[in-house]
């Protein structure tokens with residue numbers, strides 16, 4: 001069975017504090033955030049920047065002016081200009097895709113030192129013109145006379161002038177992520193109380209992990225440009241004081257009449273960036289660096305978006321476990337991306353279901369039971385936030401650091417993504 005040999009080491013990972021969109025980093029772009037984190041990662045790891053052979057970055061809502069954010073990160077951080085940069089996109093799993101793309105380069109022996117990561121600014125989404133208005137602008141630009149230019153706009157209606165902001169929606173189904181999660185909650189019978197309980201757990205654990213200093217190795221301090229007056233040291237979405245009663249009062253957002261998903265049990269719109277430094281085990285040894293973990297296996301899978309959109313990890317998990325030659329019960333640290341509490345609880349339900357195993361996974365027995373108490377021990381995306389392109393790197397780093405802290409051997413990362421995609425990655429401590 002396939003697995004990474006020679007091994008790919010995670011030397012260390014770092015992220016900016018995550019911030020509610022429109023707050024600390026409201027005036028920054030994903031590129032600004034990516035540059036901040038990569039510069040600090042290189043600095044902290046003490047490597048010679050000339051050793052870096054590639055930067056791979058994930059980003060979901062790219063800038064139309066600088067679509068290859070990975071290369072712009074290289075050019076904007078003082079890294080040697082000879083380093084190529086490649087940007088990958090797999091919705092919320094983009095950062096995982098960046099990491100596995102980088103790991104594959106190392107595995108093949110094409111590189112021994114690669115930076116992978118991702119960044120997102122939901123404060124800086126491109127606002128588009130309608131097609132009719134855009135066509136009129138292009139037509140006008142080709143006219144020589146003032147009359148001709150004005151004439152290009154004559155057929156436009158008032159509605160053509162309305163800005164067209166991208167929605168967090170599936171182009172195939174037309175449903176937003178929230179509506180898709182709402183569908184999953186209904187079909188799987190996930191009650192509102194269970195979702196709020198998971199959200200509360202996410203906040204309580206994130207607050208405790210922050211207070212205990214568990215993020216000290218993975219969250220940097222950002223002195224926010226261009227004025228450098230605002231110093232951001234920790235995530236600003238974590239609510240240490242939230243309660244089940246406060247969560248229960250929030251109104252459903254995506255199905256206002258019969259829904260269960262609220263601002264409290266969904267991941268919030270977030271700005272932030274995260275990155276990891278990957279090396280071949282051999283290179284790390286030669287430099288005397290102690291890796292925080294190794295990538296043992298990974299798998300991507302997809303399900304029909306018209307079925308249950310955010311169940312992708314259920315399909316990826318068994319393949320990743322088989323490739324690592326281990327069982328779910330061998331895993332000591334689990335990080336499951338929390339797009340919505342309803343999605344986490346639905347993923348857990350399907351992973352433990354014999355019916356799903358037989359009908360959808362072609363297996364006679366379920367993949368196994370995941371104890372919700374054992375996952376996301378330092379909180380998850382509901383509390384910490386979810387800058388789409390960065391989340392995978394945050395989670396991989398946290399799993400590695402938790403493996404080091406707890407002495408467990410195997411860690412698991414799962415991330416669901418738009419398009420019905422899911423990724424599962426198995427990490428090991430040594």
Ligand SMILES: CC(C)(COP(=O)(O)OP(=O)(O)OC[C@H]1O[C@@H](n2cnc3c(N)ncnc32)[C@H](O)[C@@H]1OP(=O)(O)O)[C@@H](O)C(=O)NCCC(=O)NCCS
Pocket residue numbers: 092168177178203239242243246247250253262263264265266267268269339340416417418
């Ligand atoms: C759900 C969503 C629409 C909410 O957006 P929002 O309304 O701007 O959210 P806010 O942060 O303003 O919160 C709304 C209210 O809930 C309250 N609230 C949020 N979380 C809370 C918590 N844990 N405890 C108590 N109150 C909470 C806020 O204080 C706010 O109250 P206010 O209106 O009195 O100020 C938005 O976060 C969203 O779209 N999330 C999903 C993103 C997504 O689809 N991601 C893709 C995943 S695949």
